[in-house]
Amino acid sequence: MRTMLSLDGIRASVDDLVSAAILADGWEEALVHFAMAAGARDAVLMRNEARKMVTAIVTPECARAVADFAAGRTPPNSRYQRIGTHYVGFRIDQDDYSAEELARDPFYQEFLRPNGVFWHANTVLAPGPDEYIELSLKRRVEHGPFQPAERAMLDSVLPELHAVARIAKGVLDAEARGMAGMLGRRGGAIVELDSWGRVLPGQSAGEVDPASPLRILRRRLVAGDRVSQLAVDRAVASAVSRPGRLGVAALTNIEGRRYLLQVHPVPGRARDVFASATALALLVERDRDPAALRPDLTWIRNAYGLTEREAHVAALLAEGLDIEAIAARLKIQPSTARSYLKDALQKTGATRQAELVALLAHV
Known part of the structure; x- marks a missing residue:
């Protein structure tokens, strides 16, 4: 039996999507909450070309099916040809298909139905000339299609959903610019x-x-x-x-x-x-002149989130000191220096000491 939608519940789930955009994490959980609030089983946040999905974040239950679709192991999605890329608001299946067309459509009958879903409510979050970001809700077969009143509820949160896309893009780009600025030094x-x-x-x-x-x-x-x-x-x-x-x-x-x-x-x-x-x-x-290439401790800490001690150990390693010499310089035990070094390797993504040296000193 289908659960009646609550506008308050939908708005609360959109807040979860905003949080995921700001934090650049937690997308799967936020999509699960949004799907549940919208009376759907699955939610797919995807970047599409005109007739092809490029990449997606999905709720767990549809992950395998979406992977099959992305790999071309399913019938073509007729929605790409029929609906286009620049529609406004949420579109539901009845907007674009008759019952007879759905009954004989291979994508719906041979792919969606066997995977337990059938009905859609989709919207474009960020249009573009070549690619666009789309949010797709997929409802279980037995729960029936999205109704116009439900579509109206979803349309009411469109400004917030569009903001989610802008915030996510802004946060991700800002982090990349900040990191590029530090590396550029x-x-x-x-x-x-x-x-x-x-x-x-x-x-x-x-x-x-x-x-x-x-x-x-x-x-x-x-x-x-x-x-x-x-x-x-x-x-x-x-x-x-x-x-x-x-x-x-x-x-x-x-x-x-x-x-x-x-x-x-x-x-x-x-x-x-x-x-x-x-x-x-x-x-x-x-x-180049090694002195010009040697990073300061503030740069190392800010770039990789190291503690002051971790940064000291990493910098001294880059200058050519071994663990015993580093421990003596910092007046700590060699085992403690190794522990700091291990943490520095993990935070910088380096797998060996030589990689860390190359990362920090370019030698």
């Missing part, structure tokens, strides 16, 4: 990458040092030779994976100058949905 070019490791639009090869061993070609970071390209690809893949880890690749240009490519994961869920940078690629020259 080290010198070298910074390139923003999406969750597939592609260079985000609007960045040109001219933003990478012309003398460098790295270029941007068809939204890809391209090295000068095959071996170096494999190292670049591994570094990028490490940073954009979930959870992301620092990726590092050593490169040399045609003049023999040495460079280090660091690919830093940017924290925050839903970056792929809101087309915000998932990783920042930083290219620096390794043969």
Whole structure:
């Protein structure tokens, strides 16, 4: 039996979505609350091209079905052709299909129905010329279609839902800009990458040092030779994976100058949905004056969230001291220094001491 919708309940669940946008986390739980308040089983927050889903965050019960859809293991979604990309407000199935059309539509009958859902209430949260962000509610077969009165309730919270998309995009972009600003103090070019490791639009090869061993070609970071390209690809893949880890690749240009490519994961869920940078690629020259490359402790703490002691240990390690020498310098036990080092490795995403040294000192 279907639960009667409550506008207060819907508004409370939208508040959860706002919190997820602000915190850049908790999206799945917030979507579950919104789906329940709307009388649906599932909610899918997705970025679409004109006739294709690019990526999505989903409620747990539909995760496998959405993965099958994304992989092309289902009938094509007729909704992409029939409804288009720039509609206003929530649309329900009766707006675009007759009962006879639904009864013979392969997407509804061969994919949705076997997965226990059938009925939709969808809205576009952020339109765009090539891609757009859509929120889809999916109701169980036995609960029947969304009714016009229910659609009216959902439409009443559209301003707040549109704000969710703006807030999420703003928060994610601001965090990426802040991190880029801190990394930029080290010198070298910074390139923003999406969750597939592609260079985000609007960045040109001219933003990478012309003398460098790295270029941007068809939204890809391209090295000068095959071996170096494999190292670049591994570094990028490490940073954009979930959870992301620092990726590092050593490169040399045609003049023999040495460079280090660091690919830093940017924290925050839903970056792929809101087309915000998932990783920042930083290219620096390794043969510069070491004094110019040495970060101060404030920078290390702010960039990676280290404590003062963790930052001291990391900085001294980058200067070439071993654990015993670091412990003596800081007047602590070697075991305590190792504990600080372990925490610093975890917070920076480095897996080995050599990676941490490369991250902080570029040597």
